[in-house]
Amino acid sequence: MITSLKVLKQISPEQKFMASVIIVNGGNYLYNLLLGRILGPEQFADAALLITFLLVLSFIAMTFQLSTAKFSVIFENGIFNNFINIIHKYAAITGIVFGFLIITFAGQLQQLFNTQTSLMFILFGIGVPLYFVMSVNRGFFQGIKKFDKLAITYQGEMISRLLLTLALIYIVNLQSSILVALGIALSFVFGLFPFHSEGVQPFKKYQLPIAENKYILKFFILTAFYELSQIIINNSDILLVKHYFDTYNAGLYASLALIGRVVYFVAWMFVMLLLPKVVQRQKDGLSSASILFKYVFYITLLSTSIVIGCYFFPEFVINIMFGKQYISMAPLLWKYAIATSLFAISNIFAYYFLSLDQYIPVIISSLLGILQVVLIILFHDSLLQVVIMQIVAMGILLIFQLLFFAGYQKIAAKHLTKG
Template sequence: MGISILKKEFKISASQWFMISVMIVNAGNYIYNLVLGRWLGPSVFADVALLITLLLVLSFLAMTIQLLCAKFIIELPKDKLLNFKRVIYKYTLFVSAIIGLLCVFSSEFLQTIFQLNNKYVFYLFGFGVPIYFLMSVSRGLNQGNQEFVALSKSYLLEMFGRLLVTFFLIGFDIVEPTLAVALGILISFIFGLYPNQFTFSSLKEKSILSKLETKSIYSFLLITALYEGTQIIINNSDILIVKHFFNHNEAGLYASLALIGRVVYFVIWMLIMVLLPKVIQAKKEGENPQKILNSYLKFILVLTISLVTGCYLFPEIIIKLLFGEQYISLGFLLYKYALATSLFALANLFVYYFLSLSDYKPVIMAMVFGIAQVTLLINFHESLAQVVHIQIMLMAVLLICILFYNLKKRMKVNYK
């Protein structure tokens, strides 16, 4: 039964279907990580978790392109949209090819710094970057047009492709686990291209945007790239630093802790994908976008409080159920990591909200705290507990700063 039939049968809106689909995708990705963690054990899982973390890093870079497309597909006049698509595809292919080549040529350096046994996983990543970035352009166009069914198909196909390929390669012992994961990631990008809007013939056609439009695009691209870079730092620097400074077993234990604690972040990301085009549309139509933010915020607060409370009350049960007995030694840190992630996820919701309104000050705030996190973790990492405590402190202060900023903006609007 197709998605369109399901929508008609159960009267599900496109945005609701997208949220359901992303929940399925997140569940699938969790199953993927949990199975690998139980299957491979902490030491090997540390290497696999590194590749998954690098995939998240790549996804944040690609999200810059996706958000750019989503924003300007709404804001630009209809007669400019075809030119915009052609220009974006050309620049995306060019930039992603450079990033891919950097992955390939720096493979030995990356292998050494992250203590991996195989440099060829970075070759596979390099080949996959252009495919992933082109996929992100299509996703951004679908997101901006609020074509959530097409967007859902892309995410579902990518997730199922990664699961099937990785488990097939490892299950039949065709290649060693790190290569199997890297191959699974690469092939999943090809699955995720559908439904694709890119054609090579579009690269041959000349496309020009006005200076004002180009300046607006570059400004948004720059600030979004900076923020996505900040998210990479805040979300993944702890895992990369732990992988570098701690032994394989401790790094594997920490990776499992991070995976459980980040549940709330991925749910909020799902909501942001729906929130962003609605906020941009509300601003365009002269409505108050704060009402949209408030409706999402209530649900997120309930979610974060429930997650942290559950991790505090039942840490050993959760870890044992998800990863097994061999990961249980870090149970005492689970609720603390969940708290750090929840604080950042809440701050992230506000930052994306202001970003969609072309208000970039919260982005600068997040950048400062991202740099502070890396600096502190590199200098203070005597234990895994200290790594988590530093993140709680920084994310709490970041959220407080952004809440004060939001309050100030609301008071200014009400005063007017």
């Protein structure tokens, strides 16, 4: 017992957070897998669409989370107090606007994505404002490196969504997509805890100095621009497949996407740790390239392992995770894993440069996200074509990111030599 306590004390908060992220991602994966098995391909197509909407929402809200995390490191005392209140206010307003739009256009969304009901979008829209407030709260914990509290917010959201959704499906006799939407909306409430309320008074008027205000606005706009590219790259394939293919094939593809994206979900853990470290080292005038190399190595090793596993054991993986009714996707599994692996590695580079206020990779990523959409629109005769188009776009993206990094390092080395 004493030995176990000593071992726990030696584990750093970052390591505990990494373990927590693995548990949360595992729980989210279990949530998707159970829905896929319980609902079957056709009903799972609508559930997967809601999950995709949740991912889109998380990327939009991530602009607020990353901005809060960055400036929680940089700002202090009165300026920080003003900043945290201002960003809480604008996050809530943004959430209300997006929620209102989703509710207002629920009927049109039903027609666009061929869903069985519009009520699923209405219930989802009601919960949207809470998600934005939750993201600012998470950004604060991320910035001040309170990874234990940050972990609890993610765990609360994941566990409540899993248990509530399953309970609703088995107890309530309503359409599954409605129950999934309700489970997602309710999970946002649990994700708000613990909530940092000290000094938060969003109804008061706060101002920031002009220089700080410009810095925040510049970072926020460019981060939002990058998160938009993330939305396009990470979710456009599922949305386009839902539009171009029938419900059955859309459900099959959703299972493929879920398995293939395990690389990206794990890579996100490293992004959460990367940003505050890089910002702090930049603030201290130190090099941060070694941090990047470490995380790129981890993601590359993980990606390679997953691609190899998907290549040699595709039917086993799909059968274990979703069941025999999804087995026709086996030949595509390793190919989709390659696409998501290329994206995950590129993503580490992009967030690294975003932390350093270098925005060319953001523009590159956005252009390649648009290219991916264009390629899928032009070439979607089969699900295989859809996957190949993603490999092409993500391969080009990674090449550009590597070339930019090489150029950036040369410029940095010249500055050091002159210094």
